[in-house]
Amino acid sequence: xxGTAARNGSHAASALGIQAGDDAAMLAGLVSRQRGGYCLxxxxxxxxxxxxxxxxxxxxxxxxxxGHISSVPRAGDYFLFEIAxxxxxxxxxxxxxxxxxxxxxxxxxxxxxxxxxGNARSFVCPYHAWRFDLEGALVRAPxxxxxxxxxxxxxxxxxxxxxxxxxxxxLGGALGCEPEPLSSEILxxxxxxxxxxxxxxxxxxxxxxxxxxxxxxxVLENFLECYHCGPVHPEYCAVMYGKRSGPEGxxxxxxxxxxxxxxxxxxxxxxxxxxxxxxxxxxxCCSRRPIGRGSLTQSRGGEPVAPLMGTYRAYDSGITQAQLxxxxxxxxxxxxxxxxxxxxxxxxxxxxxLSWLVAPTARLDDDGIARLTWFWQTTIEQDQAIIxxxxxxxxxxxxxxxxYGERETGSATFTAWYLRQMAAEKGAKSA
Numbered sequence: 001x002x003g004t005a006a007r008n009g010s011h012a013a014s015a016l017g018i019q020a021g022d023d024a025a026m027l028a029g030l031v032s033r034q035r036g037g038y039c040l041x042x043x044x045x046x047x048x049x050x051x052x053x054x055x056x057x058x059x060x061x062x063x064x065x066x067g068h069i070s071s072v073p074r075a076g077d078y079f080l081f082e083i084a085x086x087x088x089x090x091x092x093x094x095x096x097x098x099x100x101x102x103x104x105x106x107x108x109x110x111x112x113x114x115x116x117x118g119n120a121r122s123f124v125c126p127y128h129a130w131r132f133d134l135e136g137a138l139v140r141a142p143x144x145x146x147x148x149x150x151x152x153x154x155x156x157x158x159x160x161x162x163x164x165x166x167x168x169x170x171l172g173g174a175l176g177c178e179p180e181p182l183s184s185e186i187l188x189x190x191x192x193x194x195x196x197x198x199x200x201x202x203x204x205x206x207x208x209x210x211x212x213x214x215x216x217x218x219v220l221e222n223f224l225e226c227y228h229c230g231p232v233h234p235e236y237c238a239v240m241y242g243k244r245s246g247p248e249g250x251x252x253x254x255x256x257x258x259x260x261x262x263x264x265x266x267x268x269x270x271x272x273x274x275x276x277x278x279x280x281x282x283x284x285c286c287s288r289r290p291i292g293r294g295s296l297t298q299s300r301g302g303e304p305v306a307p308l309m310g311t312y313r314a315y316d317s318g319i320t321q322a323q324l325x326x327x328x329x330x331x332x333x334x335x336x337x338x339x340x341x342x343x344x345x346x347x348x349x350x351x352x353x354l355s356w357l358v359a360p361t362a363r364l365d366d367d368g369i370a371r372l373t374w375f376w377q378t379t380i381e382q383d384q385a386i387i388x389x390x391x392x393x394x395x396x397x398x399x400x401x402x403x404y405g406e407r408e409t410g411s412a413t414f415t416a417w418y419l420r421q422m423a424a425e426k427g428a429k430s431a
Contacts, residue, residue: 027053031423039401040415045215045394051347055084058326058421060172062283063182065328065341066090068355069165070203071117072098076134079117081169082351083327083343088158088169089113089123093134100158100169101136112155123155164190165200166328166339186284186324189276193286193320196272197332198310202357205306205336205364206373210352212384214391216326216344217418219352222387223329223340224410232386236379239302241292262290266316273318278409280416283325291317297333298375305372306335306358325417331376335359338376348391354380 027050030041044050066081067090078091080103087103089112101123103111110127113120122139124131131140136155141148159173163182170179212219222228229237263273266288275287295302296315304315312334320337322330329340341353356372358364364372393399404412 027422031419034419035401036416037412038403039221040217040418041401042394042397042399045218045391046347048347051215051344053422054344057424058418059084059344060175060177061180061421062326063161063168063170063179063324064326065324065339066100066160066167066169067341068202068204068339068357069098069162069167069200070357071167074119076119076121077117078113078120078134080113080115082345083171084345086171087111087113088171089155090160090167090169091120091134097135098160098162098167099135100160101132102156102158102174104156105130106138106153106155107141162200163187164194165202166190166324166330168324168328183282186282189284189286190322190324193272193276193288193322194330194332196311197320197337198359199330199332199337199357201360202309202337203360203362204355205358205362206356206369208354208373208377208380210354210380210384211345212350212352212387213348214350214387215348215394216342216350217414218391218394219350219383219387220326220342221411221414222383222390223342224323224414225408227405227407228386232382233379235300235375239292239295239298239300239375258293259290262317266290266318269314269316271312271316271318272320278413280413280420283417284323286320286322288318288320291319291333297335298331299371300374304335305368306362306364308334309336309357309359325414332357336372348395352380352384 030043034040064083066088067079071077071079072090072092075092075094075096078089081088081090081100089101089103091099091101093099103113105112105125105127107125107128107130110125112123112125112130112132114126120134122131122133129140129142130138132155133139136157138150138153141150141153156174159170159179161168161182168182173179229240266273272288275289276285278285291298291302296317297304298319299305308315309332315334318334320330320332327342329342331338331340335358337357339355339357341351341355343351343353345351354376358372
């Protein structure tokens, strides 16, 4: 059989066989025959069985971006972090610590918290009135028999840590999986690139949720490449490519003389430039690079929309980017930052949540919020339309993966990283 015939035959088998019965052998076969430099096969974007494996192999093993520290400034403040059918209460205790509590009563399983955010002294299950404090301890359980031990029935807890104002949660820790600490390299890079923006002192000025009818990997892959920017994002290109779009506009970003002049100007101001290597060996990468000519920030017309953040005292027309797979991303020009959370909600659905951060001195009215959010809200609305259309095409039995292009390095690197996680033998198992 020729190589082409073999590939076509394996494609047909995956398109039909994965629906007939998902199992470990089928997944192993899909992973092992994945062609380097190519998009994933259809089953990875459609199969409920593969989605369940992703929860165990990826989402339960990684540190996930749950939110920003300004969302819980006072004792009793909390918010719900919801992903892949799980609900986690992120709450600040009277002692100032942050806890991440599994929102499942230890009696009969009802959620103990239904509001998306608020302030509370405790959480009371609406089913049988079991009461839990902000550390998850069971403090009241009416009418239980003699010998019942409240100390053995507290809410399950997930490990939580804060890095540069970002709240990170490890779901597998609540299932007895010892989380692998973030490496010193990751912590160093996040501090180096995000530190000048002082995100820890920032506040959330706006938040938007996009319910996207597509697999989470299609959503994330789209975000990690700009090959589509010319056809899909004229407003984005006008800001980022100096009023020019498409491959010609992108060339402005790669003009060595222009990039060198930008870097020299930024360094004269004491600002960071450069990037960390993009690699399938690590879930993170960071960079600081220029916006297009004539734009000070990412906004309509490239004009400032908020006070300068952190240690910045002048605009240098640069943006910082920080990626923490599988769900977190930060983009920050000099005057604001946006947190992106890519949250799977099912095999074919994803919540994309954007949170705009500004300096605590910012005072933005409705018009100011509109100017702050215009650039990325416009971009994501356009993305949503093309992503959902792509999901419909990928779901076709006739879909066959194509090769990544030269401007899709980020997507290709993510795919390689993802396949490594899916192929790993170790990891948390669902209860």
